[in-house]
Amino acid sequence: xxxxxLIPAVQILIIFLVLLLFxxxxxxxxxxxxxxxxxxxxxxxxxxxxxxxxxxxxVKLMFKEDIVPAGADKWIFMFAPVITMIPAFTVFSVIxxxxxxxxxxxxxxxxxxxxxxxxxxxxxxxxxxxxxxIILGGWSSNSKxxxxxxxxxxxxxxxxxxxxxxxxxxxxxxxxxxxxxxIVNAQKDMGWWFAVIQPIxxxxxxxxxxAETNRAPFDLPEAESELVxxxxxxxxxxxxxxxxxxxxxxxxxISSIAATxxxxxxxxxxxxxxxxxxxxxxxxVVWFFLKVFFFxxxxxxxxxxxxxxxxxxxxxxGWKYLIPISIGNVILTAVLRLYFRT
Amino acid sequence: xxxxxxxFYCLAAIAIISALMVITRRNPVHSAMFLITTLFSVAGIYLxxxxxxLAAVQVIVYVGGIMVLFLFVIMLVNLEVVSTERRFNKQxxxxxxxxxxxxxxxxxxxxxGGKSSLLPPVTGPAQDLTRKNSEQIGLMLYQNYMLPFEIAxxxxxxxxxxAVILAKRRLASDK
Numbered sequence: 154x155x156x157x158x159l160i161p162a163v164q165i166l167i168i169f170l171v172l173l174l175f176x177x178x179x180x181x182x183x184x185x186x187x188x189x190x191x192x193x194x195x196x197x198x199x200x201x202x203x204x205x206x207x208x209x210x211x212v213k214l215m216f217k218e219d220i221v222p223a224g225a226d227k228w229i230f231m232f233a234p235v236i237t238m239i240p241a242f243t244v245f246s247v248i249x250x251x252x253x254x255x256x257x258x259x260x261x262x263x264x265x266x267x268x269x270x271x272x273x274x275x276x277x278x279x280x281x282x283x284x285x286x287i288i289l290g291g292w293s294s295n296s297k298x299x300x301x302x303x304x305x306x307x308x309x310x311x312x313x314x315x316x317x318x319x320x321x322x323x324x325x326x327x328x329x330x331x332x333x334x335x336i337v338n339a340q341k342d343m344g345w346w347f348a349v350i351q352p353i354x355x356x357x358x359x360x361x362x363x364a365e366t367n368r369a370p371f372d373l374p375e376a377e378s379e380l381v382x383x384x385x386x387x388x389x390x391x392x393x394x395x396x397x398x399x400x401x402x403x404x405x406x407i408s409s410i411a412a413t414x415x416x417x418x419x420x421x422x423x424x425x426x427x428x429x430x431x432x433x434x435x436x437x438v439v440w441f442f443l444k445v446f447f448f449x450x451x452x453x454x455x456x457x458x459x460x461x462x463x464x465x466x467x468x469x470x471g472w473k474y475l476i477p478i479s480i481g482n483v484i485l486t487a488v489l490r491l492y493f494r495t
Numbered sequence: 496x497x498x499x500x501x502x503f504y505c506l507a508a509i510a511i512i513s514a515l516m517v518i519t520r521r522n523p524v525h526s527a528m529f530l531i532t533t534l535f536s537v538a539g540i541y542l543x544x545x546x547x548x549l550a551a552v553q554v555i556v557y558v559g560g561i562m563v564l565f566l567f568v569i570m571l572v573n574l575e576v577v578s579t580e581r582r583f584n585k586q587x588x589x590x591x592x593x594x595x596x597x598x599x600x601x602x603x604x605x606x607x608g609g610k611s612s613l614l615p616p617v618t619g620p621a622q623d624l625t626r627k628n629s630e631q632i633g634l635m636l637y638q639n640y641m642l643p644f645e646i647a648x649x650x651x652x653x654x655x656x657x658a659v660i661l662a663k664r665r666l667a668s669d670k
Contacts, residue, residue: 274551281559288566307567331629
């Protein structure tokens with residue numbers, strides 16, 4: 154009873170709260186980094202160096218009026234942000250933060266909530282649900298800009314999901330398992346991160362990950378200069394905050410999957426090089442968070458650097474380049490794997 | 496009743512009720528949402544049968560792929576016309592006959608199989624319970640059922656080519 158209900162419940166609570174904190178401070182990180190890149194200071198007023206800004210923002214959004222536009226489909230309008238947020242947070246139940254475990258009151262406690270045998274498929278399944286919140290939110294607003302934004306978003310996410318799936322398959326050919334823990338352990342046994350073995354797959358995954366989260370340079374669904382704010386134009390107050398939180402949780406999620414699948418999860422860099430074994434003094438969790446942090450930084454870096462794609466360019470890149478390259482990569486990997494059978 | 500049974504009846508009830516809601520709602524977007532609920536509860540029943548792979552694929556393909564495209568199309572077509580149209584048109588007689596035939600078929604199978612409700616013993620790679628669920632499905636699909644699998648994929652390919660040709664012809668006539 155304690156093992157199957159109480160411990161997971163406490164773990165879920167802790168991970169949820171930590172994630173909320175991370176999401177809040179990801180917005181702070183983004184504002185600060187973009188500000189520094191543009192030779193500004195960013196938020197400075199609330200707390201030292203503006204450190205309390207995310208909390209002030211959260212409080213402000215909670216007290217704002219919750220507006221439902223006239224002619225909107227009320228129930229769907231109110232429910233849509235929740236549909237986006239729940240999967241974005243649920244997926245973290247299968248992300249392995251580290252393989253180390255401790256004993257609390259005689260029960261073994263792992264640094265992940267659960268390890269399912271279809272782990273990566275579970276992740277893909279849940280993240281494909283998130284798009285419904287965006288489509289329904291845009292449609293139920295009864296307004297043209299949100300509708301256009303949500304149509305763009307649906308097309309974009311469906312297109313890039315395909316290439317992303319193939320990039321993940323190329324990793325699975327090496328890991329021979331769908332479980333997230335086994336994928337990291339396969340990299341440990343091989344002695345290399347999969348990013349070294351699968352550079353093409355890694356590259357495609359990164360591009361698709363940015364497109365899946367609707368971030369710059371693929372932020373067409375919320376392109377300010379043409380669609381006001383895209384699918385969440387009509388949202389205000391806390392419902393807007395939920396969309397915002399889901400977007401940042403999804404960024405952390407894509408970064409975590411990239412770290413797990415391609416950068417060896419909790420493993421230290423170059424796990425097979427003896428001279429670098431002193432790096433294993435640092436706990437696996439720290440490595441994991443450093444990797445996730447790097448990918449988060451990459452997101453912000455891209456946003457501050459690259460201009461937005463045009464819509465037809467986006468579709469061309471997705472269908473005419475990424476998908477054929479990723480399919481070719483899967484076939485090449487499979488052939489090599491069969492040829493150099495170990 | 497055990498916990499498993501309670502869970503099964505809950506999932507089955509949700510599936511049936513939301514399936515009924517799909518055909519009775521006036522707004523096509525609401526229908527689509529109830530269809531998603533049905534697909535989810537079916538995925539839950541798959542999970543109860545220890546078919547984790549099937550459950551995940553059910554959600555990825557049907558919910559994440561097909562239903563997104565459904566919603567996409569529903570939003571693009573003119574909703575005003577659709578919502579004022581009558582739900583029950585002249586096709587209902589054909590539909591009634593088709594569902595009556597299906598009902599008789601199901602009834603026959605249930606009555607005939609009632610005495611021995613067990614499924615025939617599984618042969619092939621699926622017997623090996625030490626293997627993982629996804630591995631078993633892979634082996635079954637690519638070894639025992641290779642030909643049906645390839646035929647199905649060929650059918651899908653034909654459908655894709657057909658769609659492309661239709662779209663191309665339309666583009667050519669526009670010019």
